[in-house]
Amino acid sequence: xxxxxxxxxxxxxxxxxxxxxxxxxxxxxxxxxxxxxxxxxxxxxxxxxxxxxxxxxxxxxxxxxxxxxxxxxxxxxxxxxxxxxxxxxxxxxxxxxxxxxxxxxxxxxxxxxxxxxxxxxxxxxxxxxxxxxxxxxxxxxxxxxxxxxxxxxxxxxxxxxxxxxxxxxxxxxxxxxxxxxxxxxxxxxxxxxxxxxxxxxxxxxxxxxxxxxxxxxxxxxxxxxxxxxxxxxxxxxxxxxxxxxxxxxxxxxxxxxxxxxxxxxxxxxxxxxxxxxxxxxxxxxxxxxxxxxxxxxxxxxxxxxxxxxxxxxx
Amino acid sequence: xxxxxxxxxxxxxxxxxxxxxxxxxxxxxxxxxxxxxxxxxxxxxxxxxxxxxxxxxxxxxxxxxxxxxxxxxxxxxxxxxxxxxxxxxxxxxxxxxxxxxxxxxxxxxxxxxxxxxxxxxxxxxxxxxxxxxxxxxxxxxxxxxxxxxxxxxxxxxxxxxxxxxxxxxxxxxxxxxxxxxxxxxxxxxxxxxxxxxxxxxxxxxxxxxxxxxxxxxxxxxxxxxxxxxxxxxxxxxxxxxxxxxxxxxxxxxxxxxxxxxxxxxxxxxxxxxxxxxxxxxxxxxxxxxxxxxxxxxxxxxxxxxxxxxxxxxxxxxxxxx
Numbered sequence: 181x182x183x184x185x186x187x188x189x190x191x192x193x194x195x196x197x198x199x200x201x202x203x204x205x206x207x208x209x210x211x212x213x214x215x216x217x218x219x220x221x222x223x224x225x226x227x228x229x230x231x232x233x234x235x236x237x238x239x240x241x242x243x244x245x246x247x248x249x250x251x252x253x254x255x256x257x258x259x260x261x262x263x264x265x266x267x268x269x270x271x272x273x274x275x276x277x278x279x280x281x282x283x284x285x286x287x288x289x290x291x292x293x294x295x296x297x298x299x300x301x302x303x304x305x306x307x308x309x310x311x312x313x314x315x316x317x318x319x320x321x322x323x324x325x326x327x328x329x330x331x332x333x334x335x336x337x338x339x340x341x342x343x344x345x346x347x348x349x350x351x352x353x354x355x356x357x358x359x360x361x362x363x364x365x366x367x368x369x370x371x372x373x374x375x376x377x378x379x380x381x382x383x384x385x386x387x388x389x390x391x392x393x394x395x396x397x398x399x400x401x402x403x404x405x406x407x408x409x410x411x412x413x414x415x416x417x418x419x420x421x422x423x424x425x426x427x428x429x430x431x432x433x434x435x436x437x438x439x440x441x442x443x444x445x446x447x448x449x450x451x452x453x454x455x456x457x458x459x460x461x462x463x464x465x466x467x468x469x470x471x472x473x474x475x476x477x478x479x480x481x482x483x484x485x486x487x488x489x490x491x492x493x494x
Numbered sequence: 495x496x497x498x499x500x501x502x503x504x505x506x507x508x509x510x511x512x513x514x515x516x517x518x519x520x521x522x523x524x525x526x527x528x529x530x531x532x533x534x535x536x537x538x539x540x541x542x543x544x545x546x547x548x549x550x551x552x553x554x555x556x557x558x559x560x561x562x563x564x565x566x567x568x569x570x571x572x573x574x575x576x577x578x579x580x581x582x583x584x585x586x587x588x589x590x591x592x593x594x595x596x597x598x599x600x601x602x603x604x605x606x607x608x609x610x611x612x613x614x615x616x617x618x619x620x621x622x623x624x625x626x627x628x629x630x631x632x633x634x635x636x637x638x639x640x641x642x643x644x645x646x647x648x649x650x651x652x653x654x655x656x657x658x659x660x661x662x663x664x665x666x667x668x669x670x671x672x673x674x675x676x677x678x679x680x681x682x683x684x685x686x687x688x689x690x691x692x693x694x695x696x697x698x699x700x701x702x703x704x705x706x707x708x709x710x711x712x713x714x715x716x717x718x719x720x721x722x723x724x725x726x727x728x729x730x731x732x733x734x735x736x737x738x739x740x741x742x743x744x745x746x747x748x749x750x751x752x753x754x755x756x757x758x759x760x761x762x763x764x765x766x767x768x769x770x771x772x773x774x775x776x777x778x779x780x781x782x783x784x785x786x787x788x789x790x791x792x793x794x795x796x797x798x799x800x801x802x803x804x805x806x807x808x809x810x811x812x813x814x815x
Contacts, residue, residue, distance in 0.1 A: 242621070289801060289805070293801075293805040293808060293809070294805075294808040294809070295801065295804045295805055295808055296804070298621070299752065299800065299801075299804045300801070300804075302748065302797075302800070303797045303798075303800050303801035303804070304797070305797070306745065306749075306793050306794070306796055306797025306798075306800065307793070307794050307797035307798060307801075308797075309793055310790060310791060310792070310793030310794030310795075310796075310797060311794060313790035313793065314788065314790045314791060314794070317790075318790060425625060425626065425629055428622065428625070429622075429626065432622060468637075469636075469641075470633075470636035470637045470640055470641055471637055473632070473633035473636045473637075474630070474633035474634045474636060474637045475633070476633065477626075477629045477630030477631070477632065477633030477634070478630045478633070478634070480626050480629060480630065481608075481612075481623075481626045481627055481629075481630045484618065484622060484623070484626050485612055485616055485618065485623075488612075488616045488617070488618040489616050492616065492617060
């Protein structure tokens, strides 16, 4: 094995290990069990959104409106709880359906009106954020302090000592792994992403698959919104936007560590945990808030550049 | 016959929609079609026009596929960091405007070079590269400004804000000159033709001996340059640098540039389209405020318009083939 081929296969993994060792060396707290759990817990929501994004990118698209789906999930659930007094599981269902609405809009724009995914989801983003502003009279949060404990437990509860949000994220991971990596549906989604025309010729109902995938991805993001709103006991308009870049970055970092450079579930998990580790490690170093923002941005560019360079060497 | 008629109708559909909107605004608001309003619209459009010129250049050189072709989402962030550097140098460090602008130019050049390296050198998707760069630049800007507003009282900046040249607002005159320079360079020189060929068909351009990679690199440098120029007008408009202004600018830039494509006969991104798009967006914002539409709806209207334009373009091209 030459140095080049080692880099091509393991470059990013080596960098991840280097960062891990560095943070362990710098901060005595970093390596503790509690802190590692912290990283995983803090990554749960991003992971859920990034999995939705993985599905879309694997299909050859992009979804800039995942933040809106996140917000709609939170908004529909909180309003259902607060104004209609429904049971917590009904609220969850309503939230997921609220998110699916965004997916439906995207699917109509992309599959039926044939707008490119970038422009369509950007438009959805515009329209969605505006609707959120109008609905909340300018962007004020909708708070519900006395929400049912079961709903609140989505974010703060635990089962046998494992935080609920981690369990939810893990469950979404398992479902996505089976659907995207081990089922006919997943194989066909990858086929569409690799060669849309060929997939069509091969008899895959491409349009129907794309339609389903966009709705599925947005519904998944809404699950993240449920957890987010349960955590802070309110719906904050436009909160979902902050997850967009991390989700996209995680998918592309994940694709880089795949032998064939494809977006995949395991890779996305690694990508999300890598970003979570960077955030956590920089926090522990006690850096100034602004410096932290700059460093994590620069590390992100570096990691993505490395991820892409790694693929080019193959 | 009816087929081609409906296709033709579809082709001008976005223009009809905009014309109707403006007529509506004119009827609703007595002052909409007045010189004062026009000047306000032009002044408001200034920074968007400039960053949209940069984006249009990148799209022209890289092709108009938004994911695989050329796109630069880091131009607004570049404008914001340049504004922060200039404001910091003027107000906090007490240096001259020339020095401050030179320093900001250096920063913009570095950003343009990194973008070019990521896209041309590493062949990273422009969308991903420039989006990540945008986040990194905003982070570094926070370090420069400590997330605080920095006021600027420099005479030249104040002149750009308030002054006029031959009775027309100084910022508008300067931007008009810039538009003409961009137009001349891209449409009236051999260099510009080569750049257009690069974006039109990369393979065909390469076969005819054009060094396409060089033109894509140059387009990213020009985009960063546009961000640098825009920073001066951002400073003038806000009387200083303020944190968090890049997001709205990003949306307006993308909206203006791709909306502009609707006004071009072939539905492609052009310089004039970008300029016109920015002015139309600004006019709609001013118009809706003047007739008292809830300001929170404007995002919805803008989003709806861009979808309308892109959808009618997609349907029209389907009808043609």
